[in-house]
Amino acid sequence: xxxxxxxxxxxxxxxxxxxxxxxxxxxxxxxxxxxxxxxxxxxxxxxxxxxxxxxxxxxxxxxxxxxxxxxxxxxxxxxxxxxxxxxxxxxxxxxxxxxxxxxxxxxxxxxxxxxxxxxxxxxxx
Numbered sequence: 001x002x003x004x005x006x007x008x009x010x011x012x013x014x015x016x017x018x019x020x021x022x023x024x025x026x027x028x029x030x031x032x033x034x035x036x037x038x039x040x041x042x043x044x045x046x047x048x049x050x051x052x053x054x055x056x057x058x059x060x061x062x063x064x065x066x067x068x069x070x071x072x073x074x075x076x077x078x079x080x081x082x083x084x085x086x087x088x089x090x091x092x093x094x095x096x097x098x099x100x101x102x103x104x105x106x107x108x109x110x111x112x113x114x115x116x117x118x119x120x121x122x123x124x125x
Contacts, residue, residue, distance in 0.1 A: 006030070009037045017048040017116050019109070023055030026063035035066045042070045042081070048116040049074065052084040052109050059090050064097055071102060080104055084112045 007030035010021040020041045026034045042049060051067070053059070059067075071081050082104045085091050094100050106112035 007033055014113055017050055017113055019050045019052055021052045025057055026059040028062055031062035034063055038066050038070050042073050050082045050084055050112050053090055054084055054086045056090055059093050082112050084109050
């Protein structure tokens with residue numbers, strides 16, 4: 001059994017969207033692996049990209065830095081990274097860094113997928 005703060009990731013395809021599911025804690029210990037997973041994910045196949053953080057209990061500045069770097073990488077291609085976040089602690093961290101202004105953030109994967117299907121959250125304005 002893995003420790004409760006261990007980072008776990010899983011990639012999936014739902015319709016035409018690519019989803020990176022992240023669970024556990026993103027902190028200075030797990031940040032290098034988180035960075036590798038996220039940056040590999042954004043360099044992957046074209047199409048809508050969602051990072052599902054609903055099972056993530058904490059994200060520190062290293063994790064935030066990775067998400068910003070992923071956003072910048074996708075912005076160069078005219079794409080946008082969509083975040084799925086329901087944990088109050090993670091939402092608060094995103095809000096403190098005002099990242100809720102640059103990321104499309106949804107509280108459930110279904111809502112994020114619906115937005116992608118409707119053409120929202122896919123390209124930058």
